[in-house]
Amino acid sequence: MPELPEVETIVRDMRSVLTGQSVLIAKFLNMSIKESGGPPDASSLRGKRLIAIDRRGKNIIFRFEKDLSMVIHLKMTGRLLFEKIQAEQEKHLHFQIEFSNNKLFFYDVRKFGRVGIYDSDGLARHPRLTKLGPEPFDLTPAQFARLLITRHKPIKAALIDQEIIAGIGNIYADESLFAAGIRPDRPSAKIKPDHLIRLHKSIIKVLKKAIDNRGSSVDDYLDGFGKSGKFQRLLKVYGRTGQKCLKCDATIKRITLRGRSTHYCPRCQK
Ligand SMILES: [Zn+2]
Structure with missing residues (x-):
């Protein structure tokens, strides 16, 4: 499972490439990896600018304008990639998000990983983030x-x-x-x-x-x-x-x- 150093590496790379870009499309291809948090759904990210990407524990937090956030946990086999990788892994592609200049793809063979979209209230009550100990x-x-x-x-x-x-x-x-x-x-x-x-x-x-x-x-x-x-x-x-x-x-x-x-x-x- 990716731990702090692996998640920090992903966050630093994505932060330097994606910050400031706006979302064109965000969509789930498999709803079973969507973290239950109710609305907002992925379509609410459309047109929103990415302000920051942070790490908290093993969680990746994308912060968008209008207080919207996307929280990703890779769990055992989740991968967040800039490029689509080998065609045979297409069935493991569960979420994708297109920014002005780059696309991101979330793959997960075992499907334990999670992607959630939250407003500020939802993020403040996030069941996993609120229980985390200090860094x-x-x-x-x-x-x-x-x-x-x-x-x-x-x-x-x-x-x-x-x-x-x-x-x-x-x-x-x-x-x-x-x-x-x-x-x-x-x-x-x-x-x-x-x-x-x-x-x-x-x-x-x-x-x-x-x-x-x-x-x-x-x-x-x-x-x-x-x-x-x-x-x-x-x-x-x-x-x-x-x-x-x-x-x-x-x-x-x-x-x-x-x-x-x-x-x-x-x-x-x-
Ligand atoms: Zn020894």
Whole structure:
């Protein structure tokens, strides 16, 4: 699933290309991916100018004039692309929007992704956005430690809980915990505050490096131009089960933690 760095990469590319353009047509080809929010529908975007594109957690928010917004969540296999890709994927095209100079296409093989159109009231009451925890970049190390010191679940489960902190998923939780030397199954509340502060530093460092490398293409992720990210080559534990730890030569382990595959070094992480 695309996480913060992948969504941020898409947002930055689209922001630089699309901001200021007006919508010619927006239409759903498959209503099952339309997020239920009632009116307004896609046709209300016609003629509206795009003012900004923001990211919140793993959500992409297009902001149009007249207080209209379009919220996109890619979920597992959603792709937002500037170009139509291979013809065989036509059946996976579920939404398209044409701007003055560019077109955007939303593809999703598994159809868990969502596109929603909202007015200002609808956006203010958005069921997913209103529940999101703070962005990792907006937290001070002390605020981050306070958020986690009260949680009794395993630290990995707390990190990927979007209501505690927004944007981190399976890949970047595993990588950040490795960078901080913390075992993913340790209860969050039992980790010393100075170790949580170290974890915050690791998260920031890992996320920034992943954004600089345009995200990780381990499963389906492609950027808006249909290109793969580069951070998958730099992963230290995620997907490296049975391989040697790059720091200590121990064998990287994979466990299932609360239903999610979790990778760590049994020697470097305590
Ligand atoms: Zn190690």
